[in-house]
Amino acid sequence: MPVIPVALLTALPRGVLVIFYVLLALMLAFITFEIQLGWSLFRYATRRAQEQDFTPPADIPPETLEWYKKAAVAKERLLLGPHREWEMIHDGLHLRGIFFPARESDGEPAPGRGCAVVIHGWRDVRLSRALDVQLYLDLGYCVFLPSLRGHKPSDGKRIDIGCKHAGDILAWLEEIRRRLGDRKPGYFVLDGLSMGAANVLTLSGDPGLAPDVVAVIADCGYTSLLAQGKWMVRGMKPLIRRPALFFASVFFYLFMGYSSKDLTPLTGVARAKVPVMIIHGTDDLFVPASMARELFDGCRSPVKELWYVEGAKHALSHAVAKEDYKARKMAFIERALEGFQSGS
Known part of the structure; x- marks a missing residue:
């Protein structure tokens, strides 16, 4: 991401600065949201299973x-x-x-x-x-x-x-x-x-x-795993789905050593x-x-x-x-x- 000189920012009109900071805040919020969503997907898929009896859902x-x-x-x-x-x-x-x-x-x-x-x-x-x-x-x-x-x-x-x-x-x-x-x-x-x-x-x-x-x-x-992951989140909009899967794959790599070379x-x-x-x-x-x-x-x-x-x-x-x-x-x-x- 290119660095914008402080002098250039101060020279911008106040209205433009407000728009810039709003867009920056939205971008950071979006990235944070996607990281959290990717973490949630990772946790959902890998959370340790407890030994307990299965309880069928009420509408089975x-x-x-x-x-x-x-x-x-x-x-x-x-x-x-x-x-x-x-x-x-x-x-x-x-x-x-x-x-x-x-x-x-x-x-x-x-x-x-x-x-x-x-x-x-x-x-x-x-x-x-x-x-x-x-x-x-x-x-x-x-x-x-x-x-x-x-x-x-x-x-x-x-x-x-x-x-x-x-x-x-x-x-x-x-x-x-x-x-x-x-x-x-x-x-x-x-x-x-x-x-x-x-x-x-x-x-x-x-x-x-x-x-x-x-x-x-x-x-x-x-x-x-990748194909199954894509299927599970198929209902999400592409703008939400793709970054979330990317961050989930990062967590799989960092915490479990998964890579594209795995069988x-x-x-x-x-x-x-x-x-x-x-x-x-x-x-x-x-x-x-x-x-x-x-x-x-x-x-x-x-x-x-x-x-x-x-x-x-x-x-x-x-x-x-x-x-x-x-x-x-x-x-x-x-x-x-x-x-x-x-x-x-």
Whole structure:
């Protein structure tokens, strides 16, 4: 911003000076407002999630409310059955999760069987995906349910909504192998919902992804943090929206180290070799269904599938599709296993 000499200002007519100072004050007020708005967006996206039960909104549809009630019952049953609370130190943080052994194994891991790593969404409470855990247990899988950093009971001051630390999941896979030893799973399925889906899609092209990860299943994931941010503030006027997103990105860089060089779900699938299944509800207003098509078109995996669940809102494809949800997932995993077992 050019510096205006004091002598020039004093030589200006009084009316012009008043206009100048008013404009200067308005500009400073606008910049301050945009910085505060950018900070609010950053805080909203990354504020640490507390471990508490989900309370559905008062206007929730009856069928959706019934789904949440089923999830609550499933959660109680799971915690009454065999499970282990696990903890590891990674990147200086205490990360925690729950391991559920395969049901036919009498509480002991069954060697050679599959393990589903079921990953929750943004700000979800622990065991929010209880019905998905139950789905895999019913099919003879063991299941690991991590609490991502920034979500209780794991450490982390902020939620990693940009998936910069998706590698935490790779660390958990190694921890599972180490803990189970000779009884370790024969293969892994990474199953993510919403932000969890964004994490597994980012990992799909990670060179550190081991060959025993046979499938990535992503339900209602977004293409990138920036794209999701733009979607969330789409109702703002461009004059307000663009500076706010700029300042929010500055805060992401300063406080979390995010940069344009970081991998995203979209750049991850562009490198993917593992089979990838993308699921999305057509009525999703939180993460637009168009992102699923963009992810599918950008995916370079030789085995991939896109499934739109008609009428499903965000994170409710399982509730809408019911048994089809299980059948479609299992059919895809079987297809992926054929390639894994043949070594292709």
